[in-house]
Amino acid sequence: DAKTTQPNSMESNEEEPVHLPCNHSTISGTDYIHWYRQLPSQGPEYVIHGLTSNVNNRMASLAIAEDRKSSTLILHRATLRDAAVYYCIYDRGTGNQFYFGTGTSLTVIP
Amino acid sequence: GAVVSQHPSWVICKSGTSVKIECRSLDFQATTMFWYRQFPKQSLMLMATSNEGSKATYEQGVEKDKFLINHASLTLSTLTVTSAHPEDSSFYICSAREREGLLFFGPGTRLTVL
Numbered sequence: 001d002a003k004t005t006q007p008n009s010m011e012s013n014e015e016e017p018v019h020l021p022c023n024h025s026t027i028s029g030t031d032y033i034h035w036y037r038q039l040p041s042q043g044p045e046y047v048i049h050g051l052t053s054n055v056n057n058r059m060a061s062l063a064i065a066e067d068r069k070s071s072t073l074i075l076h077r078a079t080l081r082d083a084a085v086y087y088c089i090y091d092r093g094t095g096n097q098f099y100f101g102t103g104t105s106l107t108v109i110p
Numbered sequence: 111g112a113v114v115s116q117h118p119s120w121v122i123c124k125s126g127t128s129v130k131i132e133c134r135s136l137d138f139q140a141t142t143m144f145w146y147r148q149f150p151k152q153s154l155m156l157m158a159t160s161n162e163g164s165k166a167t168y169e170q171g172v173e174k175d176k177f178l179i180n181h182a183s184l185t186l187s188t189l190t191v192t193s194a195h196p197e198d199s200s201f202y203i204c205s206a207r208e209r210e211g212l213l214f215f216g217p218g219t220r221l222t223v224l
Contacts, residue, residue, distance in 0.1 A: 043215035
């Protein structure tokens with residue numbers, strides 16, 4: 001399994017930025033880093049992905065460490081709808097399987 | 111983003127019966143689809159990789175005779191839970207990999223076995 005390590009839970013106040021960390025120390029050079037989030041009783045939703053450079057999209061930003069052994073998902077202004085479990089995954093490549101870790105449960109406080 | 115659908119969204123069945131769950135990629139073709147199961151307050155567990163036109167690859171500990179997977183076309187994979195028992199009650203989620211390599215997930219199917 002491709003292992004990632006994330007904090008079990010985090011809290012943020014509404015409309016403040018949130019930085020969700022992920023460690024992926026066994027990542028290899030061609031593995032992409034993916035972030036998904038899951039609301040209760042729903043399938044995971046794609047958030048963002050990247051390889052080496054920092055990435056931005058309408059949902060979030062992804063900051064990737066220079067050695068690629070860690071990354072941070074940044075929600076610039078947390079809303080109540082951002083409360084979810086966030087999963088960081090990296091693509092093992094050959095088998096193309098995505099193995100999920102425990103994820104970070106984000107609570108947004110109004 | 112790409113859309114993946116699942117049917118049914120929930121199903122209740124009696125112990126010993128079989129249940130089929132469909133997974134469709136609506137706006138793209140997927141040579142590879144994946145099936146996951148998720149128990150309450152746990153993460154997703156990969157069950158099997160479904161390849162169009164060939165046999166599925168099952169993860170260790172997943173019974174291939176119990177969870178039958180068919181990937182007959184580039185837009186449809188099915189998971190059949192055979193002789194379902196209460197311990198098979200779970201949230202089943204499929205996903206499909208699109209051409210650029212991103213994985214998109216279905217909304218999930220809640221299976222309850224009485």
